[in-house]
Amino acid sequence: KHIALRYNVYNEGPSMSKESKLFAFIPVDSKLIENINVTYANTDCKQRDRRDDQIQPPQATPNLETETKLLVCQEGGFCDMFECDLPKGMKKEERATLQVQFDFLKKNAKLMGNVLKFKIVTSICTMSHNEDEFCVNQGQIV
Numbered sequence: 001k002h003i004a005l006r007y008n009v010y011n012e013g014p015s016m017s018k019e020s021k022l023f024a025f026i027p028v029d030s031k032l033i034e035n036i037n038v039t040y041a042n043t044d045c046k047q048r049d050r051r052d053d054q055i056q057p058p059q060a061t062p063n064l065e066t067e068t069k070l071l072v073c074q075e076g077g078f079c080d081m082f083e084c085d086l087p088k089g090m091k092k093e094e095r096a097t098l099q100v101q102f103d104f105l106k107k108n109a110k111l112m113g114n115v116l117k118f119k120i121v122t123s124i125c126t127m128s129h130n131e132d133e134f135c136v137n138q139g140q141i142v
Contacts, residue, residue: 001103003120004101007097007124009086009095009096010090010094018088021086022124023124023125023126024082024084024098024123024124025079025080025125026080026082026122027073028078033102033103033105033120034105036101037099038100038101039098040097041096043084048081067115069112070121072120084098086126098124
């Protein structure tokens with residue numbers, strides 16, 4: 001099954017944006033996820049080396065039922081990381097689309113016995129306006 005996730009990215013202002021980076025994190029499970037593609041404003045984002053531990057994905061702790069398999073990027077875990085260039089000069093309230101696509105292998109999921117649901121958690125983050133911190137939320141590194 002082909003999955004396509006779309007995120008609206010916009011400049012909250014008040015100033016025009018500086019050149020920056022956006023990072024997308026997708027959990028790795030070669031039995032369940034393949035053909036990952038990430039684009040920003042219809043431009044391919046480049047995949048970064050998994051061993052680059054300078055940038056960690058934001059942490060997620062969703063509630064789960066026992067028959068649910070969670071695929072999520074954990075600190076120090078396996079995750080595909082994509083880097084997208086955000087151009088400078090994005091005006092306040094101007095929008096662009098980040099798209100994350102991948103194939104979920106249902107035929108392999110059906111072989112997983114008592115698992116009835118799958119939850120795939122992707123995450124995105126940007127550099128701070130200081131350009132020296134990654135994955136920042138209201139001044140706090142996430």
